[in-house]
Amino acid sequence: MSIPKIQKAIVFDKNGGELQYKEIPVPQPEPNEILINVKYSGVCHTDLHAWKGDWPLATKLPLVGGHEGAGVVVAKGANVTNFEIGDYAGIKWLNASCLHCEFCLKGAESNCKEAVLSGYTHDGSFQQYATANAIHAAKIKPHADLAQIAPILCAGITVYKALKTSEAKPGEWVAITGAGGGLGSLAIQYARAMGLRVIGIDAGEPKKKLVGELGAEGFVDFTKSADLVKDVVTATNGGPHAVIHCAVAEKAVTQSTEYVRSTGTIVLVGLPHDAYVKSEIFSHVVKSINIKGSYVGSRLDTAEAIDFFERGLVKSNIKIVGLSDLPKVYQLMEKGEIVGRYVLDLSK
Numbered sequence: 001m002s003i004p005k006i007q008k009a010i011v012f013d014k015n016g017g018e019l020q021y022k023e024i025p026v027p028q029p030e031p032n033e034i035l036i037n038v039k040y041s042g043v044c045h046t047d048l049h050a051w052k053g054d055w056p057l058a059t060k061l062p063l064v065g066g067h068e069g070a071g072v073v074v075a076k077g078a079n080v081t082n083f084e085i086g087d088y089a090g091i092k093w094l095n096a097s098c099l100h101c102e103f104c105l106k107g108a109e110s111n112c113k114e115a116v117l118s119g120y121t122h123d124g125s126f127q128q129y130a131t132a133n134a135i136h137a138a139k140i141k142p143h144a145d146l147a148q149i150a151p152i153l154c155a156g157i158t159v160y161k162a163l164k165t166s167e168a169k170p171g172e173w174v175a176i177t178g179a180g181g182g183l184g185s186l187a188i189q190y191a192r193a194m195g196l197r198v199i200g201i202d203a204g205e206p207k208k209k210l211v212g213e214l215g216a217e218g219f220v221d222f223t224k225s226a227d228l229v230k231d232v233v234t235a236t237n238g239g240p241h242a243v244i245h246c247a248v249a250e251k252a253v254t255q256s257t258e259y260v261r262s263t264g265t266i267v268l269v270g271l272p273h274d275a276y277v278k279s280e281i282f283s284h285v286v287k288s289i290n291i292k293g294s295y296v297g298s299r300l301d302t303a304e305a306i307d308f309f310e311r312g313l314v315k316s317n318i319k320i321v322g323l324s325d326l327p328k329v330y331q332l333m334e335k336g337e338i339v340g341r342y343v344l345d346l347s348k
């Protein structure tokens with residue numbers, strides 16, 4: 001397979017700086033890495049946070065973002081035994097971890113202190129050729145729709161893991177905030193496939209429509225509801241047993257401590273800048289509620305989340321645009337105007 005020396009990428013030199021669409025060298029895989037010719041990459045809100053420098057964790061600079069990359073293996077390092085040239089493979093947020101610490105050993109690989117993050121501490125999938133640690137890279141079956149599977153590689157894995165973390169049982173209610181966005185629209189489908197009843201919380205008619213089509217039984221518009229807590233409690237006959245926060249909003253979390261059902265579980269997934277959880281302690285104790293964080297997923301969560309996709313239980317609601325359109329996608333995302341997920345076609 002002929003691999004070019006130069007490729008197209010989107011690069012920034014400083015947080016919030018210009019998103020440069022330009023030619024850069026194709027990276028060489030390390031002995032434990034594969035080189036993937038990325039065909040499609042989803043754009044996650046995390047990529048926007050990374051570019052803006054929203055979080056108390058520094059990015060590498062200059063940086064190529066992106067961590068929902070689906071493509072074809074075109075080269076591999078000498079130690080790689082689990083991928084062959086021509087296989088489909090996926091780049092995910094967790095590019096590598098040490099595999100021998102306490103957290104890696106117990107399947108909490110994302111909590112590894114040495115975790116390498118695609119599109120954050122390691123150049124990611126907003127380039128035509130990207131490297132990934134072979135042990136952590138996602139396995140994708142031949143003939144898969146690479147544009148469709150791209151959002152599963154972060155959004156899908158993350159919400160699937162968050163739903164497992166909630167310990168909600170079939171027949172119980174789960175509220176999903178940010179339900180019309182990239183993570184939320186997949187969370188509705190994973191929840192339904194797991195036998196849960198869903199109420200979506202987000203804003204505007206297009207998102208309400210999508211949320212309903214995906215199988216949510218209720219929708220509350222957070223920009224219109226005069227009493228969101230009451231509306232959610234009424235729609236779920238006493239409050240949801242679980243809440244999955246895909247919204248990038250501190251207020252949504254505070255509200256959920258009021259509407260979650262007694263003994264229920266709130267799972268924090270969205271990562272708003274400089275935000276805190278506020279829960280009134282008396283009610284928290286008397287209702288005996290739980291608040292947990294959930295951070296992407298392990299290799300096993302990855303394989304399971306992809307299996308749901310391959311069996312047709314979840315599909316991505318995508319709009320495909322070219323790599324050079326990334327700045328426009330960020331503008332729409334900042335305004336909360338994206339319904340589902342934007343996916344970049346790396347050939348454009």
Ligand code: NAD
Nearest residue numbers: 045046158178181182183247249252269270271295296336
């Ligand atoms: P997105 O922009 O596609 O969706 C966010 C949605 O939240 C939008 O539809 C928006 O309208 C909605 N929203 C905003 N304020 C709200 C409110 N008060 N109540 C209800 N909904 C509200 O973003 P995304 O790509 O789905 O990512 C969501 C968040 O999850 C980001 O902060 C991202 O960084 C984070 N994330 C976390 C993990 C993890 O492992 N924990 C993994 C991936 C992404």
Ligand code: ZN
Nearest residue numbers: 044046154155
């Ligand atoms: Zn992501």
